[in-house]
Amino acid sequence: MLSARSIEIIESSPGWRRHRIEFFDLPEGRMVVKGQRPARGPWAHRVLNGIAALAGVPCLKAVPVHGGQKAQDVEVRRLRALAAVGVRVPKVLHVAQDYFVMENMGSTNLVCQLAEGGGEIARQAWLRCAQYVLDAHMAGVYFSQCFARNLIMLPQGVGAIDFEDDPLEVMNLTDAQARDWLAFFQSSLWLLDVSHRWIDEQLDFILSQETPKVQRALALAANRLAWLRHLSNNRKLWGRDGIAIRAAALHLHRYRLRHP
Incomplete structure (x- = not known):
């Protein structure tokens, strides 16, 4: 988990508020801070759902990205659930009201x-x-x-x-x-x-x-x-x-x- 000093550094930074994602090198290691995004409009989902229905392919249905607190809650919950069964995903290190902090796994995809x-x-x-x-x-x-x-x-x-x-x-x-x-x-x-x-x-x-x-x-x-x-x-x-x-x-x- 993060020290009080590391949390203070994160919360004093404007970067993740402006750009939603910010990278930090903290005493605990390399971290990613992820702020919340606004909810997306429903139109793209409706189009994709229409295509999925016409094609008869249920797995093509659009999955809503809620935005805000709900999207953050979903991501934190899913990261923890995957980690609990041994799937390698970023460790969740701190959760706040308007952001959360996770391990930085790097950028080589x-x-x-x-x-x-x-x-x-x-x-x-x-x-x-x-x-x-x-x-x-x-x-x-x-x-x-x-x-x-x-x-x-x-x-x-x-x-x-x-x-x-x-x-x-x-x-x-x-x-x-x-x-x-x-x-x-x-x-x-x-x-x-x-x-x-x-x-x-x-x-x-x-x-x-x-x-x-x-x-x-x-x-x-x-x-x-x-x-x-x-x-x-x-x-x-x-x-x-x-x-x-x-x-x-x-x-x-x-x-x-x-x-x-």
């Missing part, structure tokens, strides 16, 4: 490893993260924003950040875990400079260890979203997100064909 590592480094980083997600699911938990940017590469393994929302508010555990895989694949597969065969082998190995319920939820998503693999590979036309979605849809479609 999976995106950095895939974009800069290349070759075997990138492959091993991706596999480490996939195993981390699977291990969390086997422990009966789930993430919130399971994107490559939120998976932090550490000397001792992998950690995750960003837990301001709770998918179980709008979906069941199976769909929340399937949602984790969709986010992970969408944000990482397009960055892997490897053969389709290598990805096929890894998806077969990793997903074969998932629960049958999660496998069925992913199969449903793969079937309903398969048409997205036909998007053009022209980044100028669709942008980075379009290319990322196309890659995930393509590889999930290939996975589904191998496992009818």
Whole structure:
């Protein structure tokens, strides 16, 4: 926990009030102070929920980010719950009315490893993260924003950040875990400079260890979203997100064909 002097340093700083997040080097170590954000409007959620309903894919439903005290309470609760079952996430060190303090896990995320590592480094980083997600699911938990940017590469393994929302508010555990895989694949597969065969082998190995319920939820998503693999590979036309979605849809479609 933090000393009274460290708390005084944090509370006297305008940085986290102005920018919401501020980094500190304190006697207890490197810390992240996270202030509260305003609530977001409902329109984006309504659009995404409409798409999820039309596509018949429950795990695509939007998860509300409440903002304010409620979002902070959600994040602190989720960080503590994940840590309690052995999932590596930042330690919560202090909670105040309008901010909380957590361990700084660093800034080297999976995106950095895939974009800069290349070759075997990138492959091993991706596999480490996939195993981390699977291990969390086997422990009966789930993430919130399971994107490559939120998976932090550490000397001792992998950690995750960003837990301001709770998918179980709008979906069941199976769909929340399937949602984790969709986010992970969408944000990482397009960055892997490897053969389709290598990805096929890894998806077969990793997903074969998932629960049958999660496998069925992913199969449903793969079937309903398969048409997205036909998007053009022209980044100028669709942008980075379009290319990322196309890659995930393509590889999930290939996975589904191998496992009818």
